[in-house]
Amino acid sequence: MKKPLLAVKDIVQITGITARTLHYYDRIDLFKPTHLTEKGYRLYDRSSLEKLQTILFLKEMDFSLKEIADILKLTRQEQKQILKKQSQNLLSKKQRLETIMVALDEYVSGNDISHLQIFNSSTVLPLKEQYANEARFIYGETKAYKVYNETLENLSVDEKEKRFSDMEEIYKKIASCVDQDPSTDEVQRLIEEWKENLMHFMTCDAELLACIAHTYKFDARFKSYFNQYGNEDLADFLYSAIMRNINR
Structure with missing residues (x-):
């Protein structure tokens, strides 16, 4: 019994x-x-x-x-209503976890954090929007930034994608030359190509180019970003190549 x-x-x-x-x-x-x-x-x-x-x-x-x-303490019917709502909450968490898993796999595979969609369903702003806000905070009063912002706003989504895609291709080409001297004709030709693409967004004088080069070299996020195109020396190599170009 x-x-x-x-x-x-x-x-x-x-x-x-x-x-x-x-x-x-x-x-x-x-x-x-x-x-x-x-x-x-x-x-x-x-x-x-x-x-x-x-x-x-x-x-x-x-x-x-x-x-x-x-x-x-609730009735069975009241409990069911709460469980239905919880079901939706758990579904949202599941979708969020799936997004995190995809972003994690992409990051482990070598993609830069700025390309990840990790904050798109979060109260935290997406990284690209954070970078844009940071740039606006730092350079917002400069003429070059205002021109850049106005130009960007006038571009279609397809045009923006093409410009950014073109710039990524240039970075890949420059990455293939990191074993060369930054002042070689081939490297400098690529820097000119980089400048030309940049000119679609803003007018770049020597001071602004030096500022961009400095950011590439000393901002850890840019170093991480450039790692996806080459090795850890690419940010430093870009800095040297741009500064050589300015002083030519």
Whole structure:
């Protein structure tokens, strides 16, 4: 004949949770024993096991213990409404985790962080928008930046993609020359090509070019960005090649 009451060790064996967890649930009044023996041992009737299984189910559904305590006080119909809403919350989290997994795989594969779509469904601004805001904060009052911004706004989405794609191709070409002297004709020809592409967005004088070169060399994010086109020396190589171009 089965025992009418279950001891802590029985609950542990049936559910797989720890005795420590049971004691904690008792202490916070979430799941209390049906009886206490004279020696203070906790005993549970079999009907209370259903309540514990409901608690464990809700915990797996990502509810906090406080939320679970509140849910247990509701009617079954009210509980269903909350679970329907939680289902949508979990679906959003699933989609968010899938985005994170894709971004993680891309980053591990060598893509620069600025290309990742990690913040697109977040309260944090996407990285490209962060970079644009940073540039606006630093250079927003300069004539060159205003020209750049106006030009960018007038370009179609396809035109923007083509310009950025062209620039990426130039970086790849320059990356293939990192073993050369930055002042060689081939490298300088590529720097001129880089400048020409940049001129589609703004008028670049020597001072602005030097500022861009300095950013490439000393901003860790740009160093990381250029790593995807070549090795860790590319940012420094670009800096040297641009400065040689300015001083020619």
